[in-house]
Amino acid sequence: MSWSSQPTITWPDLPSDHPLLQFHSRLPKIIEESGHAHIWGVTLTTSTPPAFSTLLILQKYLRSVSNDVDKAAENLAKTLKWRKEFGLDKEDNTVEEFGPDFEGLGYVTKVGKNDGKEDIVTWNVYGAVKDLKKPFGDLQRFLRWRIGLMERAISHLHLSTTTIPIPDYGKGDDPHRIDQIHLYGGVSFLRMDPLVKAASKATIEIMQAHYPELLLRKFFVEVPLIMSWMFTAISLFVSAETAKKFQVISYKENLAKELGNAEDVPKDLGGNGPNLATLEKRLESDKA
Structure with missing residues (x-):
């Protein structure tokens, strides 16, 4: 999979206590502990302001657990570890033939x-x-x-x-x-x-x-x-x-x-x- 540069897009304004921003603040630890930052063609980033594509992924995890930030963070960490172990997100674009x-x-x-x-x-x-x-x-x-x-x-x-x-x-x-x-x-x-x-x-x-x-x-x-x-x-x-x-x-x-x-x-x-x-x-x- 190719990790090309991502365009600058602005997410709708969020209050400082919004669950999405709370979730994003935990991303550095999640990425460090999982040793992986790629998912579904997106490179998760910890930059401020948060990247649009990163918020998009985090929003999916938040919605899946009714905005429970703790559970969303736990689930994303598990997914990133699994993706790394499963061998997904290879940069060379190799596709396994079956x-x-x-x-x-x-x-x-x-x-x-x-x-x-x-x-x-x-x-x-x-x-x-x-x-x-x-x-x-x-x-x-x-x-x-x-x-x-x-x-x-x-x-x-x-x-x-x-x-x-x-x-x-x-x-x-x-x-x-x-x-x-x-x-x-x-x-x-x-x-x-x-x-x-x-x-x-x-x-x-x-x-x-x-x-x-x-x-x-x-x-x-x-x-x-x-x-x-x-x-x-x-x-x-x-x-x-x-x-x-x-x-x-x-x-x-x-x-x-x-x-x-x-x-x-x-x-x-x-x-x-x-x-x-x-x-x-x-x-x-x-x-x-």
Whole structure:
């Protein structure tokens, strides 16, 4: 990942006792103890006045714990340590290749909205898995792939250069979040393989611990009506705020109308667009 210079942008004025400034005052200790200052394309800085992009990251952590500065500081410190240990934020831009075992399993695209804005979307295509042991047999390898998919999606949020702030907790929506779509066409719901169960559990734990305030909506698509209860059960293992973002769609053709611009959704999912691979290439070309 490249750590380019960040533009000078001004965050809305904050009173001296604002939780965001209190949080920022703890940043020197957090960075020193974690030995890491990079997250989601942003280099956290301790400068005064605080950098816009730094406040953006801190605001996500604050909102995730209802403005509890102590908890936010604790969570950020854990995340920075984890990112360092996991090997994220490499300056050489190297991308790990996972080969055919993961081919067709995940994509990142964008979907236009009626207001002219766009949502970044990650797609997990579970029906593309032919041999469960290949993507799920090595848990750490699967997690590196899944985290890589998430990091690619976050890169399209442009958190280091955006000029749009995040409102204070309880005063508006965070505009910098991602839709996640899980496609279950061709997947048997009669039993959950232990490998898949372990991978799902570990992924949920990591996302909850280290990717706060990044989920806009999560769609479970082509889930048989009779199995909808299973996804209700999943909501018991996540926060109430996260559970409210879950949507179960039994008929894949109904997905497009939930997302936005039909040209950005494949035809077999109710849209008018090309397949996911082509849509992903379109997004990457736009970024370049």
